[in-house]
Amino acid sequence: MPETSLDTVEAGAREDAQFSVIWLHGLGADGHDFEPIVPELRLPAELKVRFIFPHAPVRPVTLNGGMAMRAWYDIIALGAGAVQDEQGLADATERVGELIRHEEQRGVPPGRQVLAGFSQGGAVALHAGLRHPQRLAGIMGLSTYLPLADRVAGERHAANAGTPVLLAHGQMDPVLDIGLGRSARETLSALGHRVEWHEYPMVHQVCLEEIQTVSRWLQQVLVD
Numbered sequence: 001m002p003e004t005s006l007d008t009v010e011a012g013a014r015e016d017a018q019f020s021v022i023w024l025h026g027l028g029a030d031g032h033d034f035e036p037i038v039p040e041l042r043l044p045a046e047l048k049v050r051f052i053f054p055h056a057p058v059r060p061v062t063l064n065g066g067m068a069m070r071a072w073y074d075i076i077a078l079g080a081g082a083v084q085d086e087q088g089l090a091d092a093t094e095r096v097g098e099l100i101r102h103e104e105q106r107g108v109p110p111g112r113q114v115l116a117g118f119s120q121g122g123a124v125a126l127h128a129g130l131r132h133p134q135r136l137a138g139i140m141g142l143s144t145y146l147p148l149a150d151r152v153a154g155e156r157h158a159a160n161a162g163t164p165v166l167l168a169h170g171q172m173d174p175v176l177d178i179g180l181g182r183s184a185r186e187t188l189s190a191l192g193h194r195v196e197w198h199e200y201p202m203v204h205q206v207c208l209e210e211i212q213t214v215s216r217w218l219q220q221v222l223v224d
Contacts, residue, residue: 004098007031009053011038017050019137019222020103021114022096024054024121026143028069031055034118037206041215047222050108054099056121059088072124078176089127089147096128100136114218116140119176119204123147126184129163130156130193138221140166140214143204145176146184153191164224165195166217168210170202 009031012021025033031053038051056070063075073088096115103113114137117125122144129139130152139160144167146152165188169181178199185197196217200207 004054004095004102006054006056006095006099008055008099009035011035011051011053012043013048013050016048017106017108018048019112019114020050020052020108021116021218022052022054022099022103024072024096024115024117024124025056025070026117026119026121027061027071027075028064030070037211040208040211041218043215043219047219049218049222050103052099052103054095056092072120075120084147086148089124092124093128093131096124097132100132100134110134110136112137112222114138114140114221116142117144118142118206119144126165130160130188133157133159135159136163137224138164138166138217140217141181141184142168142206142210142214143170143173143176143181144184145180146187149183149187152187156191161192162194164217164221165193166198166214167195168198168200168213170204171199172202173204175204 023034056072058068059071060066060068061071072092074085076083115125115129122141126141127147167185169178171178185195188195198213
């Protein structure tokens with residue numbers, strides 16, 4: 001069976017998985033970052049979900065003074081009008097496509113896969129998921145933003161026009177202001193996407209209430 005170009009961490013169901021969640025970590029973290037969340041989700045055992053946590057490549061990040069770290073793409077700056085790493089986003093999208101195809105080869109079709117991510121990983125999940133040519137079960141972005149938002153209308157694929165999207169953000173996030181998350185919600189909702197939005201009194205993190213929301217949403221979209 002062909003392997004992907006990324007090393008991954010796996011949790012949950014293994015060879016008998018019926019569903020997959022591909023979960024992308026944030027800037028400077030790695031695939032182990034969200035591994036501990038799996039038991040906290042308390043998903044029914046009969047759902048048989050395999051979680052895939054890939055490690056992003058190590059690359060210099062302009063925003064952090066050129067320091068090399070795990071990153072899905074370069075970040076030049078944050079905020080409205082900031083230059084974005086288009087090639088890096090394209091490369092990350094291709095790597096996500098490899099992961100989706102690999103899960104399909106293992107017996108889990110795209111329609112039973114969720115693409116998820118936190119922070120920079122969430123940005124990639126939104127960017128790649130909306131453009132993927134096969135329908136996914138769901139797309140989830142936590143504490144994140146919508147890259148190249150002005151291009152989504154022209155570049156999104158019809159296959160995922162009706163795919164459920166979960167967005168959640170901390171109201172006191174000092175890293176990615178909640179306005180970025182709200183803007184992503186407004187852009188996608190205006191394009192007709194099925195967006196579920198939640199905000200919590202927290203910073204750039206996850207909280208128990210959010211984990212419970214993710215669990216409920218996953219159970220909903222995986223059996224829909």
